[in-house]
Amino acid sequence: MKLILKKNAYGKNAVNLSKIIRHPTYHEFRQISVNVSLQGDFETAHTLGDNSKILPTDTQKNTVYALAQAHFVDSIENFGLYLANYFITNNPQVTQATIDIVEHPYRRMTFDGEPHHHAYLGGGSEKYTTTIVQTGSRIVISSGIKDLLILKTTDSGFEGYIKDQYTTLKETADRIFATQCEATWTYATQKLDFTAAFAKIRETLLKTFAHHKSLSVQQTLLAMGSAVLEENEAVSEISLIMPNKHHIPFNLEQFGLDNNNDIFIATDEPYGYITGTVTREQGNEE
Numbered sequence: 001m002k003l004i005l006k007k008n009a010y011g012k013n014a015v016n017l018s019k020i021i022r023h024p025t026y027h028e029f030r031q032i033s034v035n036v037s038l039q040g041d042f043e044t045a046h047t048l049g050d051n052s053k054i055l056p057t058d059t060q061k062n063t064v065y066a067l068a069q070a071h072f073v074d075s076i077e078n079f080g081l082y083l084a085n086y087f088i089t090n091n092p093q094v095t096q097a098t099i100d101i102v103e104h105p106y107r108r109m110t111f112d113g114e115p116h117h118h119a120y121l122g123g124g125s126e127k128y129t130t131t132i133v134q135t136g137s138r139i140v141i142s143s144g145i146k147d148l149l150i151l152k153t154t155d156s157g158f159e160g161y162i163k164d165q166y167t168t169l170k171e172t173a174d175r176i177f178a179t180q181c182e183a184t185w186t187y188a189t190q191k192l193d194f195t196a197a198f199a200k201i202r203e204t205l206l207k208t209f210a211h212h213k214s215l216s217v218q219q220t221l222l223a224m225g226s227a228v229l230e231e232n233e234a235v236s237e238i239s240l241i242m243p244n245k246h247h248i249p250f251n252l253e254q255f256g257l258d259n260n261n262d263i264f265i266a267t268d269e270p271y272g273y274i275t276g277t278v279t280r281e282q283g284n285e286e
């Protein structure tokens with residue numbers, strides 16, 4: 001039986017890079033983690049141990065730091081685009097370059113309404129993400145947010161579901177809705193103010209979550225995804241992952257007390273896992 005190398009890729013993961021961007025009136029602090037992955041004509045490295053077409057992952061790592069000085073000046077998307085194009089254009093053996101960037105946001109500390117010149121608060125669990133895939137001259141850009149912990153104390157219920165011999169869940173028209181949301185969307189264009197687009201999409205996700213009268217996580221997921229597509233021409237598709245971070249009413253009856261829907265036990269596991277992708281219907285444009 002002949003065995004073949006079906007697929008291969010290699011690169012450097014977790015290239016952790018911090019940058020101070022010194023503006024005339026304040027400093028900007030950025031912290032990112034970059035993954036580089038290359039595909040191309042690397043077969044002989046695997047079959048013969050011939051490294052003549054291998055750009056070492058150590059060099060890839062150094063390239064990220066070196067190029068960050070002049071080219072990581074605004075969005076993670078623009079830096080990712082520059083890196084992907086650099087690896088493709090300088091290495092004829094590379095057919096596809098994938099750059100993944102995760103940003104850990106920092107916001108300037110604010111005192112008496114004034115942002116401090118050079119002191120920051122970490123952004124908590126929330127992270128910004130982008131993935132750039134360049135294949136030859138074809139480029140796909142997707143960006144997102146992950147670990148966005150959001151919660152609302154009402155305007156959420158779950159009723160009318162299947163009941164069988166194993167059902168114990170009580171119907172409720174008023175429950176806590178909490179999720180650690182991950183959203184990933186694809187941009188239809190490369191010519192965009194990615195920083196402004198990101199801020200607008202994040203705002204739409206939060207606003208829709210807050211205002212939606214939720215009959216289920218599923219329904220709110222579709223509302224959030226649809227709002228992003230309706231308000232952002234530049235987004236062609238969005239995927240959402242919304243784990244249900246349950247807060248279950250605690251049984252106070254055992255102590256002769258009524259639970260007024262105000263005391264809960266937060267349960268990490270097991271947890272509901274709700275996902276969905278919203279896209280534009282093709283061929284129906286007016």
Ligand SMILES: O=c1[nH]c(=O)c2[nH]c(=O)[nH]c2[nH]1
Nearest residue numbers: 158169215216217218244272
């Ligand atoms: O919004 C919800 N969707 C479900 O599918 C589900 N299942 C469940 O037990 N609770 C919930 N909540």
